[in-house]
Amino acid sequence: MTLVSTLDRATIALGDARVGFRGRIAALDMTRAPAAGLPPSELERRLLELGFVEGAAVELLHQGLFGGDPIAVRVAATTIALRRREAMAVVVSQQDPQP
Amino acid sequence: MNVAVDLAPVVTLVGNPNCGKTALFNALTGSRQKVANYPGVTVEKKTGRVVTPTGRTLDVVDLPGTYSLRARSPDEEITRDVVLGKLASERAPDLIVCVADASNLRLAIRLALELKHVGRPVLMSLNMMDIAKKRGIDIDLEALSRELGIPVVASVAVRRGGIDRLMQALDERTARLEPAGTADWRAPDAAALRNAQREADRVLRVAIRNAGKLDPGTARADQVLLHPVGGLIILLAILFVMFQAVFAWAQPAMNLISDGFTWLGVQAAALPLPEIIRSFLKDGLISGVGSVIVFLPQIVILFLFILLLEDLGYMARAAFLMDRIMGGAGLHGRAFIPLLSSFACAIPGIMATRVIDDRRDRLTTILVAPLMTCSARIPVYTLIISAFVPDTKVWGFVGLQGLVMFGLYAAGITGALAVSFVAKRFFWRTTAGEPFMLELPDYKIPQARSLAMGVTARALAFLKRAGTTILSMMILIWVLASFPQPPEGAAGPAINYSLAAKIGHAIEPVTRPLGFNWQINVALIPGMAAREVAVGALGTIYAVDAGEGAREKIGKALAGQWSLGTALALLVWYVFAPQCASTLAVIRRETGGWRWMAVTFFYMLALAYAAAFATFQIAHAAGAG
Numbered sequence A: 001m002t003l004v005s006t007l008d009r010a011t012i013a014l015g016d017a018r019v020g021f022r023g024r025i026a027a028l029d030m031t032r033a034p035a036a037g038l039p040p041s042e043l044e045r046r047l048l049e050l051g052f053v054e055g056a057a058v059e060l061l062h063q064g065l066f067g068g069d070p071i072a073v074r075v076a077a078t079t080i081a082l083r084r085r086e087a088m089a090v091v092v093s094q095q096d097p098q099p
Numbered sequence B: 001m002n003v004a005v006d007l008a009p010v011v012t013l014v015g016n017p018n019c020g021k022t023a024l025f026n027a028l029t030g031s032r033q034k035v036a037n038y039p040g041v042t043v044e045k046k047t048g049r050v051v052t053p054t055g056r057t058l059d060v061v062d063l064p065g066t067y068s069l070r071a072r073s074p075d076e077e078i079t080r081d082v083v084l085g086k087l088a089s090e091r092a093p094d095l096i097v098c099v100a101d102a103s104n105l106r107l108a109i110r111l112a113l114e115l116k117h118v119g120r121p122v123l124m125s126l127n128m129m130d131i132a133k134k135r136g137i138d139i140d141l142e143a144l145s146r147e148l149g150i151p152v153v154a155s156v157a158v159r160r161g162g163i164d165r166l167m168q169a170l171d172e173r174t175a176r177l178e179p180a181g182t183a184d185w186r187a188p189d190a191a192a193l194r195n196a197q198r199e200a201d202r203v204l205r206v207a208i209r210n211a212g213k214l215d216p217g218t219a220r221a222d223q224v225l226l227h228p229v230g231g232l233i234i235l236l237a238i239l240f241v242m243f244q245a246v247f248a249w250a251q252p253a254m255n256l257i258s259d260g261f262t263w264l265g266v267q268a269a270a271l272p273l274p275e276i277i278r279s280f281l282k283d284g285l286i287s288g289v290g291s292v293i294v295f296l297p298q299i300v301i302l303f304l305f306i307l308l309l310e311d312l313g314y315m316a317r318a319a320f321l322m323d324r325i326m327g328g329a330g331l332h333g334r335a336f337i338p339l340l341s342s343f344a345c346a347i348p349g350i351m352a353t354r355v356i357d358d359r360r361d362r363l364t365t366i367l368v369a370p371l372m373t374c375s376a377r378i379p380v381y382t383l384i385i386s387a388f389v390p391d392t393k394v395w396g397f398v399g400l401q402g403l404v405m406f407g408l409y410a411a412g413i414t415g416a417l418a419v420s421f422v423a424k425r426f427f428w429r430t431t432a433g434e435p436f437m438l439e440l441p442d443y444k445i446p447q448a449r450s451l452a453m454g455v456t457a458r459a460l461a462f463l464k465r466a467g468t469t470i471l472s473m474m475i476l477i478w479v480l481a482s483f484p485q486p487p488e489g490a491a492g493p494a495i496n497y498s499l500a501a502k503i504g505h506a507i508e509p510v511t512r513p514l515g516f517n518w519q520i521n522v523a524l525i526p527g528m529a530a531r532e533v534a535v536g537a538l539g540t541i542y543a544v545d546a547g548e549g550a551r552e553k554i555g556k557a558l559a560g561q562w563s564l565g566t567a568l569a570l571l572v573w574y575v576f577a578p579q580c581a582s583t584l585a586v587i588r589r590e591t592g593g594w595r596w597m598a599v600t601f602f603y604m605l606a607l608a609y610a611a612a613f614a615t616f617q618i619a620h621a622a623g624a625g
Helices: A001-005 A040-049 B021-029 B072-084 B106-118 B129-134 B143-146 B165-175 B190-207 B214-226 B230-248 B250-269 B276-291 B296-312 B316-329 B333-341 B346-355 B358-372 B377-388 B400-428 B448-482 B499-506 B508-514 B518-524 B533-541 B550-561 B564-576 B582-590 B594-621
Strands: A012-015 A022-028 A057-063 A070-076 A078-080 A088-093 B008-017 B046-051 B059-064 B095-101 B121-128 B152-153 B435-440
Touching: A001 B129, A022 A040, A040 B190, A057 B214, A057 B316, A078 B316, A078 B518, A088 B448, B008 B021, B008 B072, B008 B106, B021 B046, B021 B059, B021 B121, B021 B165, B021 B448, B072 B106, B095 B106, B095 B165, B106 B121, B106 B143, B106 B190, B106 B594, B121 B129, B121 B143, B121 B165, B129 B296, B143 B152, B143 B190, B152 B165, B165 B250, B214 B316, B230 B316, B250 B276, B276 B448, B276 B533, B296 B316, B296 B333, B296 B377, B296 B448, B316 B435, B333 B346, B346 B358, B346 B582, B358 B594, B377 B400, B377 B533, B377 B550, B377 B564, B400 B564, B448 B499, B448 B533, B499 B508, B499 B518, B499 B533, B508 B518, B508 B594, B518 B533, B533 B550, B564 B594, B582 B594
Parallel strands: B008 B059, B008 B095, B095 B121, B121 B152
Antiparallel strands: A012 A088, A022 A057, A022 A088, A057 A070, A070 A078, A078 B435, B046 B059
16 A cells, blocks of 8 residues: 555546546646647636646546547536546546545 | 615626526525526526515626636626626626535635625525535535635525525625725636635635535436436437427317417407408407417426426436537537427527537527427427328337327438538538536426426516517418408409418419419418418418317318328428528527528528428329329
8 A cells, every 4th residue: 555655656637537437636738638629728727617626536427328428527526527538638646545 | 765776786696507596596586586588597697676684675686607707608708797897787796696506615615716806795605505414514604704705604595494594694795885895806817727726625625524425316316317328218218208298298288278269269250340350350369369379388398398307407417418419410518408498499499509608519509409390380290290191000009190290300300410510511610629518416306486487487488479479470461361352252262362362472483393382372471470370371371260170170271272292391391491580580689690690591491492392392203292
């Protein structure tokens, strides 16, 4: 357990996560979502307004039928639906195992 | 009372979407509220009067739900300008009430922090406290108020006495109005939003325990309702029940209304008045009003379903399930709600497109909304179907008439998807569209009172329209069909000598390739006021008395006069044609100019002409012409 937490755990894009993924937001990186339908500064503000802030707990709850898109994500105390294309900008790290 | 009524302090309600703001507004103002003509859910700006316990009168303004004052859509521009006191027609708020869902406070607290920069007094109303308590969310009101630096009161909008404390707070805060402070609000950039959300999270940690718990009921329901396959099947089942209800449940009420107007017509015809006035009362006025009001039950049932799904919290799920399917046709997931509303009437549907942030996505949705089969098409469809399609079963259990009806709905939907696909590809030439980002609220049990108020508002809007535009058009068609009167001893129906017949004959060369005769042409003209008027007009033209079994008689007259090809072509025409002046007027208003109205009119006209032409020519070639 101490070993795991001292390692620099790999981060992935929320847009690549599977249903059931739990983790924390490590960073918002607009360069990782080049296919998003908005200019980077606007996309970042929209994500922030819906509560995607560094450190917030996230869990991927549901996904759609076609291509697993869109996804429903629990962000802290709110459930947000978004497409994987935009969720690529949310960099997440696997959460510590619950004690 | 020391405050003049017209100078009552202005209290403005601001809050996140789904925070229960509309329920709170209803609880505060009751029936003393003004809603615009065609209200969509949280789209229209609503105002109402409140009388506080000490007798003070307040003007309450309900604004569309928002996450930030930063405007990203026409909706949010209104919210921002009203809150900042920048909208010329509105008085600036004397008190801002930040409405928050107590069980979902994280984003609301950030909004409250932002509202403090407006320079007006702010009060937070923690709504749905009962639900938060039940879920074990423990809120320290004093700590929250202290950390936020604004007063916080708890409320339960849907319970009697649930807003007493809010009323008291409104009373106290408006008794001694603070002068407007310095407004230093600026549209926040990413850094400002990040800092504000961090501050909000700090406040949340200090004041609330168990804030992040997922509602177990919602979690369980979503396992089923958001299931990739099962969820879609349930959505289709809900839509099926909805349309079944519109057709089946409305029938008894429609029969009652229809019989009532028949009775009135008989009474009017027996009055000791000159023939022409009796004819006007019976055939113009009474049958005109009756032919429109008869749709009220269908409109009420449809809006009941739409509002019920909205209040339940299901509409956002429907948008989630439909996003990829709609996206394939170039439509936004949020377009699902406006397009679904358009099945009742394109007017509220087009107004509901304000929830779509991106202008191009919004215009595409507005363009195709009139192709959804609205309830005004139903009487035309049922009339022609019952006259021309045999009442038999295919595969043993599916009614052929119902199947044709389903086909007409499907044709409208397919047409809408095709048009939006073409618009996206060739008109806008874009691939990446507006992102789909939407909060999925917890499921809530809808409140009967709020549903009743919503349905009433829409029913009244329909009746108002029926009472003005449609009635005057019905009178116009009676005049056109009655004058000039036929010469003494003339043969054939009197209408053959009227102005209406002359117009119908004049445009006959254009409509002949569609299989339309001059009688149909005449009916299509008043059908511009409202599609359903065409039914009454056909009755007048084929000299069918309104009254007992009028619809069956009109159907019989048509079956004797038209070929199957003509009937099918007219049905197809009605799927696509821009046969509704009110819809066009709303498009003009919503898009701010004639351009998009003209685009809509001409593309629909072209589509309708081409489709009806093809239908009639194919039917003709197949020997049904």
